[in-house]
C-alpha cells in the first residue's frame with residue numbers, strides 16, 4: 001500500500017507543523033509520475049488520521065503534470081505517465097523529464113481558520129478566551 005505509507009509520512013509532517021492545533025485541511029501537491037491515486041490517498045488519509053491528533057482533518061490533492069523536453073526538436077510536452085512518453089512536436093520518444101515527481105505538503109488549514117485567513121496570511125488573532133479556557137479551576 002503505497003498510499004498508506006505516503007499518508008503516514010504526511011501525517012508526521014503535518015502533526016509536527018500543527019503543534020497540537022486542530023487541522024481542517026491538508027493540501028498536498030503530487031507529481032503525476034508518482035503513480036499516486038488521489039482518491040486512494042484521501043481514503044488512506046481518513047484511516048491514518050482517524051486515530052491521531054489530526055482526527056477530522058481532510059486531505060486535498062493537486063496533481064501536477066510532468067513536462068517532457070524533446071532531445072530531438074526541443075518541444076515541451078505534458079507527460080501524464082511514464083508509459084506514455086512521446087513528443088507532442090515530432091512524435092519522438094527521447095524526452096528529458098522535468099517535474100512530476102514532487103510530493104509535498106503545500107498548506108495546512110487550521111480548523112479555526114475556516115472562512116478566514118488563507119495559508120500564508122495567518123492573522124495574529126489567537127482567540128483570547130482559549131488561553132483561559134483550559135485553566136479554569138473548580139473550588
Ligand SMILES: [Zn+2]
Nearest residue numbers: 070073087090
Ligand atoms: Zn520532438
